[in-house]
Amino acid sequence: MPPPKRRHSNARTRSRRTHWKATLPGVTKCNNCSEVILSHVVCPSCGFYGGKQIVAKNS
Ligand SMILES: [Zn+2]
Known part of the structure; x- marks a missing residue:
């Protein structure tokens, strides 16, 4: 894979991670x-x- 041409904005990174949720353990x-x-x-x-x-x- 080639290196990225442009840096992603903070908003783009954060909007991608909106679906990345913390889940309860089993x-x-x-x-x-x-x-x-x-x-x-x-x-x-x-x-x-x-x-x-x-x-x-013992309890
Ligand atoms: Zn038990």
């Missing part, structure tokens, strides 16, 4: 304690993942 509910958790991550409040106790919690 958020689900825990199957065990129905706490809102990140998906593919062991539940931080009860230690369950995939219906099994992975991390021991």
Whole structure:
């Protein structure tokens, strides 16, 4: 690809990035304690993942 001939204005750059939005990370509910958790991550409040106790919690 050749180098650009002219610099884009700030408005052109920003208008292109209007469609570039921040998105929420994958958020689900825990199957065990129905706490809102990140998906593919062991539940931080009860230690369950995939219906099994992975991390021991004493509370
Ligand atoms: Zn949980």
